[in-house]
Amino acid sequence: MLLVSLPASLFALAPVFFDTAGRLQRVPAPANPGTTRFYTLVHNGQSLVKADGGGWKPALLSASEVSEVGGGGALQVFLGSVEDAASPLQRGDYWLLETSALDEQPPASIGGDGAAWEPLRARAGPSVCDALEVDEAALLATARGLAHWHNSVRFCSKCGSAEVVPYRNGKGRRCNVCSERFRPRLDASVIVLVLDATRSRCLLGRKAAWPTGRYSTLAGFVEFGETLEECVVREVCEESGCSVDRSTLDFVASQPWLFPRSLMVGFTVCAAPSEGADAALAVDEDELEDARWFSKEYVREQLGLEREAGRDGPAVEGGFHVPSRVSLARTLIESWLAE
Numbered sequence: 001m002l003l004v005s006l007p008a009s010l011f012a013l014a015p016v017f018f019d020t021a022g023r024l025q026r027v028p029a030p031a032n033p034g035t036t037r038f039y040t041l042v043h044n045g046q047s048l049v050k051a052d053g054g055g056w057k058p059a060l061l062s063a064s065e066v067s068e069v070g071g072g073g074a075l076q077v078f079l080g081s082v083e084d085a086a087s088p089l090q091r092g093d094y095w096l097l098e099t100s101a102l103d104e105q106p107p108a109s110i111g112g113d114g115a116a117w118e119p120l121r122a123r124a125g126p127s128v129c130d131a132l133e134v135d136e137a138a139l140l141a142t143a144r145g146l147a148h149w150h151n152s153v154r155f156c157s158k159c160g161s162a163e164v165v166p167y168r169n170g171k172g173r174r175c176n177v178c179s180e181r182f183r184p185r186l187d188a189s190v191i192v193l194v195l196d197a198t199r200s201r202c203l204l205g206r207k208a209a210w211p212t213g214r215y216s217t218l219a220g221f222v223e224f225g226e227t228l229e230e231c232v233v234r235e236v237c238e239e240s241g242c243s244v245d246r247s248t249l250d251f252v253a254s255q256p257w258l259f260p261r262s263l264m265v266g267f268t269v270c271a272a273p274s275e276g277a278d279a280a281l282a283v284d285e286d287e288l289e290d291a292r293w294f295s296k297e298y299v300r301e302q303l304g305l306e307r308e309a310g311r312d313g314p315a316v317e318g319g320f321h322v323p324s325r326v327s328l329a330r331t332l333i334e335s336w337l338a339e
């Protein structure tokens with residue numbers, strides 16, 4: 001009998017939300033001045049969207065509509081171009097119009113019937129993001145993330161001047177006094193599905209602030225100077241007390257998480273052989289309220305019940321559930337279930 005250990009990444013079936021597979025081209029600058037422009041608006045962290053059936057769509061404005069809403073005083077940032085007919089976004093160049101600096105928030109009605117200012121993510125329950133198609137969500141999240149970054153770099157961190165202005169269509173900011181340049185920064189994070197040595201159980205944790213019944217994969221920020229691999233080993237141990245076998249570490253997928261500025265790198269890893277089936281976990285109570293092992297059968301059954309109930313959430317109120325399809329945690333869990 002031939003025994004071959006296949007990396008988990010071969011089984012990664014679920015697409016990663018926010019990954020447009022290049023349909024939203026993040027080119028450095030617009031291709032030519034004649035290309036149609038679409039603007040997505042952000043004001044104090046909220047995005048302009050409009051109701052569409054039971055869901056949401058981006059409320060996109062034309063260049064002439066933008067000029068009527070005091071666009072001159074607002075920040076404009078080039079986000080990218082769409083040329084792919086497979087995208088739900090029309091062909092054209094896409095821009096952020098960030099209006100927080102205006103004296104008044106533009107009325108939502110500039111986005112047309114059913115338009116509203118909404119946060120993309122909700123602390124609990126369904127969010128706008130969950131109701132968008134991937135390309136639309138990626139566009140709005142990129143816009144929101146860049147709006148947050150531009151607002152967070154108002155002063156030069158080298159000379160203290162307040163004359164820090166966007167350059168290269170908002171791809172960066174530059175100090176007009178000392179010429180220091182700033183580029184958007186992302187915080188690297190790992191997100192990891194810990195499995196037992198037989199890959200038949202997974203370790204999930206929950207934070208006290210989460211909705212009742214929600215469990216998710218462990219995650220944490222990469223420390224300065226640390227490799228992703230070191231980070232996985234450290235974070236799992238810190239949060240749950242579980243030692244992992246670094247030789248079993250497999251990269252599965254990555255995901256931008258611009259709430260406000262993370263890049264999540266997703267892995268699976270197996271617990272060290274010394275961590276027997278009943279090894280006690282030592283949960284870091286500053287981070288998690290609980291962490292425990294769940295069998296593959298149980299997780300599969302619960303996700304199946306959720307699908308049958310037609311819900312993106314627990315099949316019964318307060319029941320076991322994992323984060324929505326928008327999350328990389330869900331991708332990791334579903335990839336494991338498909339192994």
Ligand SMILES: [Zn+2]
Nearest residue numbers: 156159175178
């Ligand atoms: Zn400066």
